[in-house]
Amino acid sequence: MLILMFCCLSSSSSLRMKMISSILLLLILSSCLCGEPAVTKQREIKISAVPGQNVSLPCRLPNNKPAVVVKWTRPDLEPENVLLFRDDQPDPEIQHPSFRKRVELQDRRMKDGDVSLLLSNVTTNDSGKYECQVSQTEATDRKRRTLTSDPIRIVLLDVQKTD
Missing domain, CATH: 2.60.40.10 (Immunoglobulins)
Structure with missing residues (x-):
């Protein structure tokens, strides 16, 4: 994850936005797959x-x-x-x-x-x-x-x- 963030800082703005979007998507997917659904809690x-x-x-x-x-x-x-x-x-x-x-x-x-x-x-x-x-x-x-x-x-x- 740190490598991806470092790449985002040193890349062009278009590539940076794509990478940030990918990171956010990964974070959202990982939070959905881990543990019980938020509704239950x-x-x-x-x-x-x-x-x-x-x-x-x-x-x-x-x-x-x-x-x-x-x-x-x-x-x-x-x-x-x-x-x-x-x-x-x-x-x-x-x-x-x-x-x-x-x-x-x-x-x-x-x-x-x-x-x-x-x-x-x-x-x-x-x-x-x-x-x-x-x-x-x-x-x-x-x-x-x-x-x-x-x-x-x-x-x-x-x-x-x-x-």
Whole structure:
């Protein structure tokens, strides 16, 4: 890389521009090929808590389309549902028993796209990976269709006792 840069400094301006363009292209390609995509890192956050705390796990809709269903899950549990919110209310039927009466949406109206999860009285058993998923409705000229998404937010919750 240093050799290329040295050549750029000592060459004509046309050749210099081509070499700079090549270097930039190499840098962009190498950053795209190394590691996880930037989108994944942006949507994953870590939160620490102590037992007994109430915790907000943040999640926001990616656009202005209304959410039909909001689903918070913990993939390591069976059933994995932490909160399923549909038809403007929580659906406790397929919810993991350890979260009953301890979770709710921060704003049931989802004002400004806020679909954050409030988890009350956390314990060390609540530590884990939480995923926020939404289904949204898209209106087209001919019909309405439901759009489902991969997780739009992943929260890694770490609940540890203090010494």
